[in-house]
Amino acid sequence: MSPSVPLQEMIRAIRSARTQCEERGVIQRECAAIRAQFRQSDNGGRSHNLAKLLYVHMLGYPAHFGQMECVRMIASPRYSEKRVGYLGAMMLLDEKQDASLLITNSIKNDLSHSNQYVQSLALCTLACMGSAEMCRDLAPEIDRLLRASNSYIKKKAALCAVHIVRKVQDLGELFTPAARSLLSEKNHGVLHGAVVLITELCEKNPETLERFRKTVPDLVQIMKGLAISGYSPEHDVAGISDPFLQVRILRLLRILGRNNEQASDAMNDLLAQVATNTDSTKTVGNAVLYETVLTVLDIKSESGLRVLAVNILGRFLLNNDRNIRYIAMTSLQKIVGSDHNAVQRHRGTIVDCLKDQDASVKRRALDLSLALVSATNIRSMMKELLLFLSSCPPELRAQAASGIFNAAERYAPSQRWHIDTILHVLTTAGGDVRDETVPNLIQLITNASELHCYTVHKLYRALLADISQQSLVQVACWCIGEYGDLLVRGECQEIEPVQVTEDDVLDALETVLQSHMSSPATRGFALTATMKLSTRITDNVDRIRSIVSIYGSCIDVELQQRAVEYNALFKKYDHMRAAVLERMPVIEKNSPRVIPMESPQGRPSRTSSQPKSSTESHWCPNHLLTSFSLPVCGVSQVCDLLDLLGGSEETLQPSPAVGGSAPGLPIHTASTAGGDLLDLLGGLEPAPIAPAPTVPVYEKEGVTLTLSCEKQSDSGLTVTLTASNSTDSDISSFTLQAAVPKSVQLHMKAPSGDFLPARGTANVTQMVVLNNPNKVVSVEAVPIRTASKSFFPLQVNLKMRIRISYTSQGSAFQDTVQIDSFPGFSAAIH
Amino acid sequence: MQFMLLFSRQGKLRLQKWYVPLSDKEKKKITRELVQTVLARKPKMCSFLEWRDLKIVYKRYASLYFCCAIEDQDNELITLEIIHRYVELLDKYFGSVCELDIIFNFEKAYFILDEFLLGGEAQETSKKNVLKAIEQADLLQ
Numbered sequence: 001m002s003p004s005v006p007l008q009e010m011i012r013a014i015r016s017a018r019t020q021c022e023e024r025g026v027i028q029r030e031c032a033a034i035r036a037q038f039r040q041s042d043n044g045g046r047s048h049n050l051a052k053l054l055y056v057h058m059l060g061y062p063a064h065f066g067q068m069e070c071v072r073m074i075a076s077p078r079y080s081e082k083r084v085g086y087l088g089a090m091m092l093l094d095e096k097q098d099a100s101l102l103i104t105n106s107i108k109n110d111l112s113h114s115n116q117y118v119q120s121l122a123l124c125t126l127a128c129m130g131s132a133e134m135c136r137d138l139a140p141e142i143d144r145l146l147r148a149s150n151s152y153i154k155k156k157a158a159l160c161a162v163h164i165v166r167k168v169q170d171l172g173e174l175f176t177p178a179a180r181s182l183l184s185e186k187n188h189g190v191l192h193g194a195v196v197l198i199t200e201l202c203e204k205n206p207e208t209l210e211r212f213r214k215t216v217p218d219l220v221q222i223m224k225g226l227a228i229s230g231y232s233p234e235h236d237v238a239g240i241s242d243p244f245l246q247v248r249i250l251r252l253l254r255i256l257g258r259n260n261e262q263a264s265d266a267m268n269d270l271l272a273q274v275a276t277n278t279d280s281t282k283t284v285g286n287a288v289l290y291e292t293v294l295t296v297l298d299i300k301s302e303s304g305l306r307v308l309a310v311n312i313l314g315r316f317l318l319n320n321d322r323n324i325r326y327i328a329m330t331s332l333q334k335i336v337g338s339d340h341n342a343v344q345r346h347r348g349t350i351v352d353c354l355k356d357q358d359a360s361v362k363r364r365a366l367d368l369s370l371a372l373v374s375a376t377n378i379r380s381m382m383k384e385l386l387l388f389l390s391s392c393p394p395e396l397r398a399q400a401a402s403g404i405f406n407a408a409e410r411y412a413p414s415q416r417w418h419i420d421t422i423l424h425v426l427t428t429a430g431g432d433v434r435d436e437t438v439p440n441l442i443q444l445i446t447n448a449s450e451l452h453c454y455t456v457h458k459l460y461r462a463l464l465a466d467i468s469q470q471s472l473v474q475v476a477c478w479c480i481g482e483y484g485d486l487l488v489r490g491e492c493q494e495i496e497p498v499q500v501t502e503d504d505v506l507d508a509l510e511t512v513l514q515s516h517m518s519s520p521a522t523r524g525f526a527l528t529a530t531m532k533l534s535t536r537i538t539d540n541v542d543r544i545r546s547i548v549s550i551y552g553s554c555i556d557v558e559l560q561q562r563a564v565e566y567n568a569l570f571k572k573y574d575h576m577r578a579a580v581l582e583r584m585p586v587i588e589k590n591s592p593r594v595i596p597m598e599s600p601q602g603r604p605s606r607t608s609s610q611p612k613s614s615t616e617s618h619w620c621p622n623h624l625l626t627s628f629s630l631p632v633c634g635v636s637q638v639c640d641l642l643d644l645l646g647g648s649e650e651t652l653q654p655s656p657a658v659g660g661s662a663p664g665l666p667i668h669t670a671s672t673a674g675g676d677l678l679d680l681l682g683g684l685e686p687a688p689i690a691p692a693p694t695v696p697v698y699e700k701e702g703v704t705l706t707l708s709c710e711k712q713s714d715s716g717l718t719v720t721l722t723a724s725n726s727t728d729s730d731i732s733s734f735t736l737q738a739a740v741p742k743s744v745q746l747h748m749k750a751p752s753g754d755f756l757p758a759r760g761t762a763n764v765t766q767m768v769v770l771n772n773p774n775k776v777v778s779v780e781a782v783p784i785r786t787a788s789k790s791f792f793p794l795q796v797n798l799k800m801r802i803r804i805s806y807t808s809q810g811s812a813f814q815d816t817v818q819i820d821s822f823p824g825f826s827a828a829i830h
Numbered sequence: 831m832q833f834m835l836l837f838s839r840q841g842k843l844r845l846q847k848w849y850v851p852l853s854d855k856e857k858k859k860i861t862r863e864l865v866q867t868v869l870a871r872k873p874k875m876c877s878f879l880e881w882r883d884l885k886i887v888y889k890r891y892a893s894l895y896f897c898c899a900i901e902d903q904d905n906e907l908i909t910l911e912i913i914h915r916y917v918e919l920l921d922k923y924f925g926s927v928c929e930l931d932i933i934f935n936f937e938k939a940y941f942i943l944d945e946f947l948l949g950g951e952a953q954e955t956s957k958k959n960v961l962k963a964i965e966q967a968d969l970l971q
Contacts (some may be wrong), residue, residue: 007887007937008934011933011934015933050935054936054937055936056844058843058846058936059843060843060858079967079970079971080970080971083941083971084937087937087940087941087944094848094851094852094853095851096851096853115970116968117963117966117970119896119961120945120967123948124944124948127948127949128847128849129850129851129950131851144888153962155953155954156948156953159949159951159953160948160949162949162951163949188954188955188956189953189954189955189956189959192952192953192954192955193953196951234956234957234958235955235956236834237915239909242955243908243911244908244911244912244952244955245955247905247908251903251905254920263910283907283910283911284905284911287907287908287911290905290907291905291908313854322876323876323877323878323906323907323910324907326876326878327906327907327932329880357872357874358874358876359875360875360876360878360879360880362878363880457893495876506872666854817922
């Protein structure tokens with residue numbers, strides 16, 4: 001065939017242009033010439049012109065003025081012009097262009113052309129860019145061609161029908177009968193087209209799927225002919241007979257056998273044969289095996305066959321060809337949920353693939369490895385994963401880090417291991433971890449109370465080494481702030497002892513504060529930590545004072561505000577400082593906002609105001625602090641707070657469940673969180689509250705009983721009785737009994753104990769839950785109610801009678817006391 | 831198959847066949863990004879990559895990259911075979927094909943492709959038949 005000289009000359013001219021500008025010049029000239037030629041009437045070079053234009057279009061230049069020329073050329077009687085015309089249509093016209101509709105008629109005519117090559121052009125173009133409109137118009141034609149006698153046309157018509165069905169699903173009905181009959185063809189091209197068409201019909205319409213299930217035996221027969229017995233030199237590829245057709249048939253079998261026992265049974269033998277007999281030395285064979293495996297795993301195959309399939313995948317994993325390994329991992333990923341144990345057997349190979357050079361393979365290996373982590377292999381897997389993290393490509397870092405965290409959380413063999421793992425991740429990939437990591441880690445650390453010393457030492461060392469990883473620095477600062485005393489004391493058994501002085505610690509925190517690398521949030525952490533240390537260390541409080549006052553004029557508003565408040569804490573409220581900066585309590589998991597108001601027994605309970613979460617989070621990046629719903633008072637009411645805090649000192653209990661001793665030192669109280677109270681000092685919405693005080697209700701012979709109330713609900717009330725013994729001798733068998741009016745329900749919880757040691761070193765607490773469905777009120781409430789409209793029917797005054805019995809110095813004592821007024825109850829109503 | 835691109839090591843497009851309707855602008859964008867991604871791959875790397883929500887299968891023959899975008903359910907390994915078959919057809923037709931043949935006879939490359947693939951699927955699995963059909967069609971010109 002003679003080459004298109006004008007076309008080749010132009011191409012040469014364009015290629016010889018040395019600069020982009022020169023090229024543009026050449027192309028502009030050529031385009032002008034082409035346009036002129038288009039306007040002229042028919043000359044012999046029309047197809048060459050259009051070809052030139054198409055070349056220019058491929059280089060990226062605009063060629064829309066050629067669209068009409070395409071339409072004209074398609075209508076031409078000359079084959080060469082039609083050919084280029086249709087090519088142009090496929091390149092320049094897509095269904096979005098209006099001009100595409102203009103060729104519908106031409107296509108229709110050409111579909112019935114006497115020359116099969118013209119028909120072929122029309123079919124090809126329709127299948128490539130036919131719009132839904134065009135498809136609807138021409139579908140009957142295609143159906144007719146499907147039944148033609150010419151294989152060359154039939155195979156093309158079948159694929160054209162596939163395109164039509166994709167565009168207009170309803171037309172599937174039209175092609176179903178013809179498709180069915182095509183399966184009996186011998187011509188591979190037609191057969192291939194038929195299988196693709198049937199696949200498409202079945203995927204789109206479940207009813208059609210049902211109908212085509214009957215063809216499974218036929219398909220099995222065809223496959224057998226290809227895979228096992230037939231040798232056709234024409235279709236042979238490296239010893240496999242027509243792999244393209246085999247793969248398509250396998251895929252159709254997959255769709256037909258899915259969720260259907262009968263169909264799956266019918267193909268079982270065939271699949272087993274193909275799986276065992278196919279030569280897997282070349283890619284071709286592996287392509288067929290791959291499709292077989294996918295089919296086996298997707299249908300209801302018997303277990304032996306399934307095992308065979310997984311083994312094939314296992315073999316793929318060991319293949320030298322990287323592509324095959326990648327394919328294997330993709331498939332294993334699909335079945336790791338259902339056939340977990342089978343996949344576990346190949347864990348070693350998969351983990352090795354983590355070290356592969358290729359990023360796609362690494363990604364697959366990472367996904368699979370994370371899916372294979374279990375309680376038994378967690379330690380070894382984590383070693384591999386951490387190794388991977390240190391050398392993995394940046395786009396996989398975030399995924400790897402979060403995967404490691406999840407795995408660690410689910411299967412951590414010990415808390416120390418868990419903390420170590422998280423620290424390792426933070427040091428290697430701290431920049432890529434998610435934001436919740438910091439609070440999660442802090443929560444984890446507080447929960448592992450025996451490891452505080454170890455943790456703070458490790459974090460301190462990590463901080464010294466590198467302050468660029470923000471998450472790590474934030475956690476480190478927080479820990480140093482909390483457990484700085486443990487750090488300075490330096491008595492941790494788990495790591496080599498290192499002498500850390502208070503100055504060292506403050507140096508470290510100051511470095512973080514001053515560094516350019518620290519984000520504003522991190523500096524906030526560092527400043528708060530410095531402040532907390534003022535109660536944990538003894539010598540350098542002045543240094544802390546000066547640091548804090550410097551930041552009082554910092555440009556960053558957040559830091560400045562904090563510093564100003566901390567300053568105030570030093571100057572005006574120094575007496576409160578210790579209580580404000582106490583240790584944080586153990587934080588409950590999964591409920592950072594719902595920490596119950598676990599007021600220790602006897603503590604004055606407060607009515608809970610709404611958690612001011614938005615303002616809290618503004619103040620503290622550590623979201624955990626937001627949960628403590630403390631009442632907000634104006635600055636003027638600070639003295640009240642002091643009383644409350646001071647009062648709390650004697651009657652503290654760590655938690656309601658644990659009764660027993662609470663020596664004067666407040667430890668892990670649920671009362672204060674440094675950040676929170678400081679917010680109070682910041683003077684947010686002032687809301688006057690009358691906190692319910694603890695009231696002594698009985699005092700005799702050195703035994704004191706105090707009472708406090710807490711309103712739980714509209715009709716529920718919890719009364720907490722605390723007993724203490726101020727005599728010189730111990731009291732044992734201390735019990736309380738209570739009685740209330742008939743309409744009130746009473747439930748006594750188990751007392752914290754029955755032993756009251758001498759001199760008030762420990763208390764006994766008894767919680768009594770009252771349910772007041774009739775809303776009986778206490779006497780105190782009456783005067784208030786007369787002023788306002790009464791909502792509660794005044795029936796009976798709420799009273800409680802308590803009998804106290806105990807043994808002291810060998811003799812038994814018993815006494816009764818009646819409680820008529822419940823302080824705080826009245827406040828609790830409102 | 832959604833589309834097939836052929837491009838040189840310098841990123842110059844030599845053939846583009848689109849089987850999905852996209853605007854010119856979108857096609858240009860996809861081409862640019864994909865060419866960049868594929869050219870950035872090192873020689874021994876995997877032939878498959880995930881790009882947007884498509885699977886990309888590519889293979890390099892001499893100075894040309896053959897790149898196909900297939901759907902989720904399509905078999906990657908057989909797509910490699912399809913690419914190989916196309917190269918074989920070009921080779922048979924042009925006689926020891928090289929990039930220049932495809933540059934100067936791009937419309938023929940398209941015609942051959944259109945005899946092998948239709949609507950994104952293989953239409954003829956016999957090499958002989960495809961070449962015969964091209965030959966016959968050429969005679970009509």
